[in-house]
Amino acid sequence: MRAQTKIPPPSRQRPPFRTNGERGESYKKPPKRTPVSTSDLTFTNRIRDKHTPIMSTGAGKTVCVTGASGYIASWLVKLLLSRGYIVRASVRDPNDPRKTEHLRALDGASERLQLFKANLLEEGSFDSVVQGCDGVFHTASPFYHDVQDPQRVVLTSSIAAVAYNGKPRTPEVVLDETWFSNPDFCRETKLWYVVSKTLAEDAAWKLAKEKGMDMVTINPAMVIGPLLQPTLNTSAAAVLSIMKGRAKDNGIHALERFLSHQEMNINKMTSVYLEWNSVFDLASHI
Known part of the structure; x- marks a missing residue:
């Protein structure tokens, strides 16, 4: 059996804790986060900080979202469609309505949403999905909780x-x-x-x-x-x-x-x- 490597892992250091008195006069309280209803969840309707730049339109650009049926990824697809992007969404089974029906129902999906079958455990299955894309949002990750640990x-x-x-x-x-x-x-x-x-x-x-x-x-x-x-x-x-x-x-x-x-x-x-x-x-x- 190989001996464990001597290469030390990278160290992550937490910043030192500062009390209110150590913040100094330049400290400003962060703005409150305002809840947003799902019907208003678009970039144009968000309550944004005045220093946050507005994202440019995605009209004519193609992006890929892996694991698109997931919770966060579904919202990502929704927002990308609302900005005019052509979205290539990968799921493990495009024919499963439980995984894709909510994506097909999104505004702009009929014109700019493309569903692809891809699986992280199958090498090369993402090649055709990402080819020609301007960007990739990689959210897919296998998550299994009922498997037996290997001995x-x-x-x-x-x-x-x-x-x-x-x-x-x-x-x-x-x-x-x-x-x-x-x-x-x-x-x-x-x-x-x-x-x-x-x-x-x-x-x-x-x-x-x-x-x-x-x-x-x-x-x-x-x-x-x-x-x-x-x-x-x-x-x-x-x-x-x-x-x-x-x-x-x-x-x-x-x-x-x-x-x-x-x-x-x-x-x-x-x-x-x-x-x-x-x-x-x-x-x-x-």
């Missing part, structure tokens, strides 16, 4: 979360569970994929410790083996490029930046090594 978690991470910390990786160096990539080093060298993998695993370990979960991580490098999907993954594309004599035209070329920061020369293939893992070995953790 064990196996996280498929990456060697990217392990090996990139600026330390030399000579043949006698052994990478073990004490190794973690350094986000600061990776930011300096613009290894953004490595940063994302490192921070993701770090967050997982913190959550596992907080919740008392039994978690194990798998950190593969280049994965090879038979393909089940019809498309090439990164590792398979690299192997195919080597077989075709075009190592620098595809997968291996994409690794040049990684290797260069480990004191390797991509132009001298004899000095370059990559870690290879069998897909069968990785899948056998079940």
Whole structure:
């Protein structure tokens, strides 16, 4: 099992409490908040502070609201329609009247509301929804309260979360569970994929410790083996490029930046090594 990362979480500090006497003469009481009826809930009818700028019209602009059937999101759709925006609203089931009837009944919905089926748990389902939008209001988030907590978690991470910390990786160096990539080093060298993998695993370990979960991580490098999907993954594309004599035209070329920061020369293939893992070995953790 991987040891918990040493990266400290960002600290959040509360501002010091001040008494009424410490506020000074420049302090002004905030304006009272006036209740507004639902029938008057538009930007033009709101009682606004004189210093608050009026939003420009949204006529001709297209925005996306994810999770549009939700409480806050529904009001957001209503206000956007009232300002003239074309609204692309994503819901999990557009044919469920319980989720969409109230949206279809909004003023302007028949002309400027477009409903899309999308689910956060389905990768790529939002691609067509947000394409061409001027802005996105991301309110969707799965909220389940009746599920059983997992007893064990196996996280498929990456060697990217392990090996990139600026330390030399000579043949006698052994990478073990004490190794973690350094986000600061990776930011300096613009290894953004490595940063994302490192921070993701770090967050997982913190959550596992907080919740008392039994978690194990798998950190593969280049994965090879038979393909089940019809498309090439990164590792398979690299192997195919080597077989075709075009190592620098595809997968291996994409690794040049990684290797260069480990004191390797991509132009001298004899000095370059990559870690290879069998897909069968990785899948056998079940």
